[in-house]
Amino acid sequence: MAINTEKLGVVLQNFVTATNDVQGAALVTPDGLPLAACLPGGMDDERVSAMSAAILSLGERIGTELSRGGIDRIYVEGNQGYAILTSCGDDAVFLVLASASAKQGILMLEIKRSISELKLLLA
């Protein structure tokens, strides 16, 4: 059955608008293709998708090569905010962009909730 990208887009849109300090989100395939995205203007979803999948894959390699085990999440902290990449099952990678003022605990909880919702749509 084909993936309903429209529904995925709605979930992402709701996540971005309803979660404090979240500025954007994207769901991409593990091979770097965009499934759905709700990103700030000026960001190219195709480039973001390839980058996200490559970073997660690189993280997995770091986990193996440097004996860190399986990787659940990659966390990039810049002075203007966070980029968090989370594995969303075998079929997708979830990227969340948040401002520097975001409360990390709440953010992680919201990401976890959204992933459960997204996984159902990907199943």
Place this chain on the structure above:
Amino acid sequence: MSTVAIPVANQLRAELGDFSSIVCFKAVVVGIEEALGEKAAAISLIAAGRNRGKQLAEQLGLTGKGIDSAEIVPLLQSALGKEGTRLCIVDKIVEIGESIQVSCRETICSAGEPQGSPRNLTFTLGAIQGVLEQTTGKRLRGKQTESVLRGGTHDVINFEVLG
């Protein structure tokens, strides 16, 4: 034949010409794989191929034209084959229901690999995907289904619409 102008003469380098050996290309691929891992390298090479394919489709005037095999195959043969950049020879593009099957041979990705090698197409797959995405206006996902390295006569890629 085609009206597409692919430079045959040495336009980019005066003495060495516009072509470089597959040996160097393969060394780039293997080097990236060693640094980033096979998966991240494949993602990057496919993404690079897609960009190249989209650019090529635009140059060939194929944007939004839909899959007309009789038109696209000769254009791609001209642009990517012996008279073009020599990435590969595209022999066939067939629409099967919602998916598109492309058969190509002498691909740069499979060149120089021993029989039985598990290597799959990356840049070549991306380039063809980019052309087809630009041509159809749809996002596709490509999967290699046959390989000349594993008993096939062609490297065959199956593209399905994403979403």
